[in-house]
Amino acid sequence: MTQYLSxxxxxxxxxxxxxQQHTTATLNEVAFDLALNKTTAFRLLASLVELHYVKKxxxxxxxxxxxxxxxxFNPPVLNWVAVPITTQITKKYQVxxxxxxxxxxxxxxxxxxxxxxxxxxxxxxxxxxxINESALGKAIVAYLPRSxxxxxxxxxxxxxxxxxxxDQALAQNLAIxxxxxxxxxxxxxxxxxxxxxxxxxxxxxxxxxxxxxxxxTRLKRQRLKQIAHDLQTCRxxxxxxxx
Numbered sequence: 001m002t003q004y005l006s007x008x009x010x011x012x013x014x015x016x017x018x019x020q021q022h023t024t025a026t027l028n029e030v031a032f033d034l035a036l037n038k039t040t041a042f043r044l045l046a047s048l049v050e051l052h053y054v055k056k057x058x059x060x061x062x063x064x065x066x067x068x069x070x071x072x073f074n075p076p077v078l079n080w081v082a083v084p085i086t087t088q089i090t091k092k093y094q095v096x097x098x099x100x101x102x103x104x105x106x107x108x109x110x111x112x113x114x115x116x117x118x119x120x121x122x123x124x125x126x127x128x129x130x131i132n133e134s135a136l137g138k139a140i141v142a143y144l145p146r147s148x149x150x151x152x153x154x155x156x157x158x159x160x161x162x163x164x165x166x167d168q169a170l171a172q173n174l175a176i177x178x179x180x181x182x183x184x185x186x187x188x189x190x191x192x193x194x195x196x197x198x199x200x201x202x203x204x205x206x207x208x209x210x211x212x213x214x215x216x217t218r219l220k221r222q223r224l225k226q227i228a229h230d231l232q233t234c235r236x237x238x239x240x241x242x243x
Contacts, residue, residue, distance in 0.1 A: 008044070009083060010083075011034075011036065011040070011044055012044050012047070012048060013080060013083075014034055015030060015034065015041070015044055015045065015048065015054075016048070016053065016054070016063070018030060018033065018034060019054065019061060019062060019063050020063060023062060024060045024061065024062045025060065025061055026059050026060055026061070027041060027042055027045065027059070027061070030045065030061070045061055049061075051123050051125065052064050052123060052125075052126065053125060053126075064126070078099065078110075078111075078200070078207075078208060078238070078242065081238055081241040081242070082099055082111060082113070082210065082234075082238050083111070083113055085234050085237045085238055085241075086113045086210065086234050086238075087113060088234075089212060089227075089230050089231065089234060090113050090114065090115035090212070091115055092230070093115075093212065093214070093218060093219070093223075093227060094115050094116075094214070094218055095115060095212045095213060095214035095218055095219065096112060096113065096114050096115060096121050096212065096213060096214065097112070097113040097210065097211065097212045098111065098112055098113070098124070098136060098197075098210070098211050098212070098213065099111035099136075099200070099208055099209070099210055100134065100136030100137065100139075100140070100197075100208060100209050100211070101140075101207070101208045101209075102131070102137070102140045102141070103128060104152075104155075105130060105131055105152050105155045105156055106128040106129060106130055106131065106137070107128065107129055107130075107131055107134045107136045107137030107140065107209070108126065108127070108128045109124050109125055109126065109127050109128075109136070110125065110126075110208070111125065112124060112125055129189065130156055130158045131152065131156065132153075132156045132158065132164055132165050132166060132170050132188070133158060133160045133164055133185070133188055133189040134185055134188075134189060134195065134197075135183040135184055135185035135195035135196055135197035135209075135211050135213075136183075136195070136197045136209045136211045137209070138173065138174060138177050138183035138184075138185070138197070139177065139182065139183040139197035139198055139199045139209035139210075139211065140199060140206050140208065140209045141174060142174040142175075142177040142178040142183060142199070143178060143199050143201075143206040144206065149171070149174060150171075153166075153167065153170050153171055153174075154167075156170065160188065160189050160190070161187055161188060161189070161190070161191055163186060163187045163188045164188045164189070165188065180228075181198065181228065181232060182196060182197065182198045182228040182231065182232070183196070183197045183198075183209075183211075184196055184224070185197075185213075187216075192215055192216055193213060193214070193215060193216070194213070194214065194215075194216050194219040195211055195212065195213040195219075196211055196212055196213075196219065196224060196227055196228055196231065197209045197210060197211025197212075197231070198210055198211070198228065198231045198232050198235045199235070200235055200238055200239065200242075201235075201239055202239065202242050210231060210234060210235055210238070211231070212227065212231065
Protein backbone atom coordinates (compact mmCIF):
# COMPACT_ATOMS: atom_id res chain seq x y z
CA MET A 1 0.00 0.00 0.00
CA THR A 2 1.45 3.39 -0.99
CA GLN A 3 1.74 6.31 1.41
CA TYR A 4 -1.14 8.08 -0.37
CA LEU A 5 -3.62 5.21 -0.41
CA SER A 6 -6.40 5.41 2.16
CA UNK A 7 -6.96 2.01 3.78
CA UNK A 8 -10.61 2.79 4.49
CA UNK A 9 -11.23 3.94 0.92
CA UNK A 10 -9.52 0.82 -0.45
CA UNK A 11 -11.78 -1.40 1.66
CA UNK A 12 -14.81 0.49 0.38
CA UNK A 13 -13.78 -0.16 -3.22
CA UNK A 14 -13.24 -3.83 -2.44
CA UNK A 15 -16.84 -3.99 -1.25
CA UNK A 16 -18.08 -2.31 -4.46
CA UNK A 17 -16.05 -4.70 -6.58
CA UNK A 18 -17.37 -7.63 -4.54
CA UNK A 19 -20.99 -6.53 -5.05
CA GLN A 20 -20.37 -6.07 -8.75
CA GLN A 21 -19.23 -9.70 -8.96
CA HIS A 22 -21.84 -11.24 -6.63
CA THR A 23 -24.87 -8.99 -7.40
CA THR A 24 -26.24 -9.31 -3.84
CA ALA A 25 -24.68 -10.14 -0.49
CA THR A 26 -25.40 -10.03 3.23
CA LEU A 27 -23.29 -8.27 5.84
CA ASN A 28 -21.91 -11.60 7.06
CA GLU A 29 -20.95 -12.64 3.53
CA VAL A 30 -19.14 -9.37 2.85
CA ALA A 31 -17.29 -9.51 6.15
CA PHE A 32 -16.27 -13.15 5.79
CA ASP A 33 -15.29 -13.15 2.11
CA LEU A 34 -13.30 -9.91 2.37
CA ALA A 35 -11.77 -10.78 5.75
CA LEU A 36 -13.20 -7.67 7.38
CA ASN A 37 -14.21 -7.12 10.95
CA LYS A 38 -18.02 -7.27 11.04
CA THR A 39 -18.26 -3.83 12.64
CA THR A 40 -15.98 -2.37 9.97
CA ALA A 41 -17.97 -4.03 7.18
CA PHE A 42 -21.23 -2.67 8.62
CA ARG A 43 -19.83 0.88 8.89
CA LEU A 44 -18.52 0.82 5.33
CA LEU A 45 -21.75 -0.59 3.90
CA ALA A 46 -23.80 1.97 5.83
CA SER A 47 -21.63 4.77 4.42
CA LEU A 48 -22.00 3.44 0.86
CA VAL A 49 -25.77 3.27 1.32
CA GLU A 50 -25.81 6.83 2.68
CA LEU A 51 -23.88 7.98 -0.38
CA HIS A 52 -26.37 6.20 -2.70
CA TYR A 53 -23.67 3.91 -4.06
CA VAL A 54 -25.22 0.77 -2.53
CA LYS A 55 -28.84 -0.17 -1.80
CA LYS A 56 -30.00 -2.20 1.19
CA UNK A 57 -33.11 -4.35 0.95
CA UNK A 58 -34.01 -6.32 4.07
CA UNK A 59 -30.69 -7.98 4.95
CA UNK A 60 -28.98 -7.86 1.54
CA UNK A 61 -26.90 -5.24 -0.25
CA UNK A 62 -26.68 -4.49 -3.99
CA UNK A 63 -25.09 -1.81 -6.16
CA UNK A 64 -27.40 1.16 -6.59
CA UNK A 65 -29.15 1.33 -9.97
CA UNK A 66 -27.89 4.82 -10.79
CA UNK A 67 -24.33 3.54 -10.55
CA UNK A 68 -24.75 0.58 -12.91
CA UNK A 69 -23.98 3.02 -15.72
CA UNK A 70 -20.60 3.60 -14.13
CA UNK A 71 -19.62 -0.04 -14.06
CA UNK A 72 -20.85 -0.47 -17.64
CA PHE A 73 -18.84 2.33 -19.23
CA ASN A 74 -16.08 3.07 -16.73
CA PRO A 75 -13.19 0.56 -16.44
CA PRO A 76 -13.04 -0.40 -12.72
CA VAL A 77 -9.24 -0.38 -12.85
CA LEU A 78 -9.36 3.34 -13.68
CA ASN A 79 -10.84 4.16 -10.29
CA TRP A 80 -8.40 1.89 -8.48
CA VAL A 81 -5.26 3.41 -9.94
CA ALA A 82 -6.47 7.03 -9.97
CA VAL A 83 -7.06 7.44 -6.24
CA PRO A 84 -3.50 7.10 -4.88
CA ILE A 85 -2.03 8.99 -7.84
CA THR A 86 -4.44 11.92 -7.58
CA THR A 87 -4.36 12.28 -3.79
CA GLN A 88 -1.10 14.21 -4.01
CA ILE A 89 -2.88 16.97 -5.96
CA THR A 90 -5.93 17.14 -3.68
CA LYS A 91 -3.68 17.59 -0.66
CA LYS A 92 -1.34 20.06 -2.35
CA TYR A 93 -4.11 22.42 -3.45
CA GLN A 94 -6.78 21.44 -0.88
CA VAL A 95 -9.37 20.74 -3.55
CA UNK A 96 -11.53 17.77 -4.51
CA UNK A 97 -10.72 15.75 -7.62
CA UNK A 98 -13.16 13.97 -9.90
CA UNK A 99 -13.16 11.46 -12.74
CA UNK A 100 -15.87 11.75 -15.38
CA UNK A 101 -17.05 9.74 -18.38
CA UNK A 102 -19.18 10.82 -21.32
CA UNK A 103 -22.80 9.71 -21.61
CA UNK A 104 -24.45 11.42 -24.57
CA UNK A 105 -24.28 15.21 -24.14
CA UNK A 106 -23.58 14.79 -20.41
CA UNK A 107 -20.60 13.93 -18.28
CA UNK A 108 -21.14 11.50 -15.40
CA UNK A 109 -18.98 11.61 -12.27
CA UNK A 110 -17.60 8.13 -11.57
CA UNK A 111 -15.07 8.92 -8.88
CA UNK A 112 -14.46 11.48 -6.17
CA UNK A 113 -11.12 11.96 -4.43
CA UNK A 114 -11.50 14.31 -1.48
CA UNK A 115 -8.75 16.15 0.37
CA UNK A 116 -10.31 15.90 3.83
CA UNK A 117 -12.76 13.74 5.77
CA UNK A 118 -15.86 15.42 4.35
CA UNK A 119 -17.96 12.68 2.71
CA UNK A 120 -20.59 14.99 1.22
CA UNK A 121 -18.80 15.24 -2.14
CA UNK A 122 -19.01 11.46 -2.58
CA UNK A 123 -22.77 11.84 -3.01
CA UNK A 124 -21.98 13.32 -6.43
CA UNK A 125 -20.87 9.93 -7.75
CA UNK A 126 -23.32 9.03 -10.49
CA UNK A 127 -24.50 12.61 -11.02
CA UNK A 128 -24.55 14.04 -14.53
CA UNK A 129 -24.15 17.52 -16.00
CA UNK A 130 -24.24 18.92 -19.56
CA ILE A 131 -20.77 19.07 -21.06
CA ASN A 132 -20.90 22.84 -21.48
CA GLU A 133 -21.29 23.23 -17.70
CA SER A 134 -18.35 21.01 -16.79
CA ALA A 135 -14.61 21.09 -17.29
CA LEU A 136 -14.75 17.29 -17.07
CA GLY A 137 -17.09 17.16 -20.04
CA LYS A 138 -15.18 19.66 -22.15
CA ALA A 139 -11.90 17.83 -21.51
CA ILE A 140 -13.40 14.71 -23.12
CA VAL A 141 -15.37 16.24 -25.98
CA ALA A 142 -12.44 18.38 -27.14
CA TYR A 143 -10.64 15.17 -28.15
CA LEU A 144 -13.50 13.54 -30.06
CA PRO A 145 -13.81 13.57 -33.86
CA ARG A 146 -15.04 16.91 -35.20
CA SER A 147 -18.33 15.47 -36.50
CA UNK A 148 -19.21 14.10 -33.07
CA UNK A 149 -18.25 17.37 -31.39
CA UNK A 150 -20.57 19.28 -33.73
CA UNK A 151 -23.44 16.86 -33.05
CA UNK A 152 -23.00 17.21 -29.28
CA UNK A 153 -22.65 20.99 -29.29
CA UNK A 154 -25.89 21.44 -31.23
CA UNK A 155 -27.78 19.47 -28.55
CA UNK A 156 -26.81 21.85 -25.75
CA UNK A 157 -28.94 24.79 -24.77
CA UNK A 158 -28.52 24.79 -20.98
CA UNK A 159 -27.34 27.93 -19.23
CA UNK A 160 -26.51 27.38 -15.56
CA UNK A 161 -24.93 30.84 -15.17
CA UNK A 162 -24.32 33.87 -17.36
CA UNK A 163 -20.88 32.41 -18.13
CA UNK A 164 -22.16 29.09 -19.55
CA UNK A 165 -21.08 28.63 -23.18
CA UNK A 166 -23.22 27.41 -26.09
CA ASP A 167 -23.05 27.01 -29.87
CA GLN A 168 -20.10 28.77 -31.56
CA ALA A 169 -18.62 30.06 -28.31
CA LEU A 170 -18.52 26.52 -26.94
CA ALA A 171 -16.98 25.17 -30.14
CA GLN A 172 -14.24 27.81 -29.95
CA ASN A 173 -13.65 26.97 -26.28
CA LEU A 174 -13.26 23.28 -27.12
CA ALA A 175 -10.67 24.15 -29.77
CA ILE A 176 -8.72 26.14 -27.17
CA UNK A 177 -9.02 23.23 -24.74
CA UNK A 178 -7.42 20.87 -27.22
CA UNK A 179 -4.68 23.34 -28.04
CA UNK A 180 -3.69 24.03 -24.43
CA UNK A 181 -4.26 20.48 -23.16
CA UNK A 182 -6.75 21.27 -20.38
CA UNK A 183 -10.28 22.59 -20.00
CA UNK A 184 -11.59 25.25 -17.69
CA UNK A 185 -14.97 25.79 -16.09
CA UNK A 186 -14.76 29.38 -14.91
CA UNK A 187 -18.02 29.81 -12.95
CA UNK A 188 -19.88 28.21 -15.86
CA UNK A 189 -21.70 25.75 -13.60
CA UNK A 190 -21.80 27.61 -10.27
CA UNK A 191 -20.83 31.12 -9.23
CA UNK A 192 -17.66 31.22 -7.17
CA UNK A 193 -16.47 27.77 -8.33
CA UNK A 194 -13.66 27.07 -10.78
CA UNK A 195 -12.85 23.66 -12.29
CA UNK A 196 -9.89 22.40 -14.28
CA UNK A 197 -9.73 19.07 -16.13
CA UNK A 198 -7.53 17.02 -18.47
CA UNK A 199 -8.39 14.05 -20.69
CA UNK A 200 -7.45 10.48 -19.74
CA UNK A 201 -6.24 8.57 -22.78
CA UNK A 202 -5.88 4.89 -23.57
CA UNK A 203 -4.53 3.58 -26.88
CA UNK A 204 -4.73 7.08 -28.30
CA UNK A 205 -8.43 7.49 -27.47
CA UNK A 206 -10.00 9.64 -24.79
CA UNK A 207 -11.85 7.43 -22.30
CA UNK A 208 -12.48 9.76 -19.36
CA UNK A 209 -11.32 12.98 -17.75
CA UNK A 210 -9.64 13.96 -14.50
CA UNK A 211 -10.34 17.31 -12.89
CA UNK A 212 -10.28 19.36 -9.73
CA UNK A 213 -12.83 21.84 -8.44
CA UNK A 214 -12.82 24.41 -5.70
CA UNK A 215 -13.55 28.02 -4.79
CA UNK A 216 -11.88 30.80 -6.76
CA THR A 217 -9.74 31.61 -3.73
CA ARG A 218 -8.03 28.21 -3.95
CA LEU A 219 -7.93 27.79 -7.70
CA LYS A 220 -6.52 31.24 -8.37
CA ARG A 221 -6.00 32.26 -11.97
CA GLN A 222 -2.24 32.68 -11.56
CA ARG A 223 -1.97 29.05 -10.41
CA LEU A 224 -3.99 27.47 -13.21
CA LYS A 225 -1.05 26.52 -15.46
CA GLN A 226 0.77 24.85 -12.57
CA ILE A 227 -2.37 22.97 -11.51
CA ALA A 228 -2.94 21.91 -15.13
CA HIS A 229 0.67 20.68 -15.33
CA ASP A 230 0.20 18.62 -12.14
CA LEU A 231 -3.05 17.16 -13.50
CA GLN A 232 -1.34 16.23 -16.75
CA THR A 233 1.41 14.49 -14.78
CA CYS A 234 -1.22 12.49 -12.88
CA ARG A 235 -3.02 11.73 -16.14
CA UNK A 236 0.19 10.34 -17.62
CA UNK A 237 0.80 8.12 -14.58
CA UNK A 238 -2.78 6.84 -14.72
CA UNK A 239 -2.43 6.13 -18.43
CA UNK A 240 0.71 4.08 -17.84
CA UNK A 241 -1.18 1.94 -15.33
CA UNK A 242 -3.99 1.33 -17.82
CA UNK A 243 -1.78 -0.08 -20.58
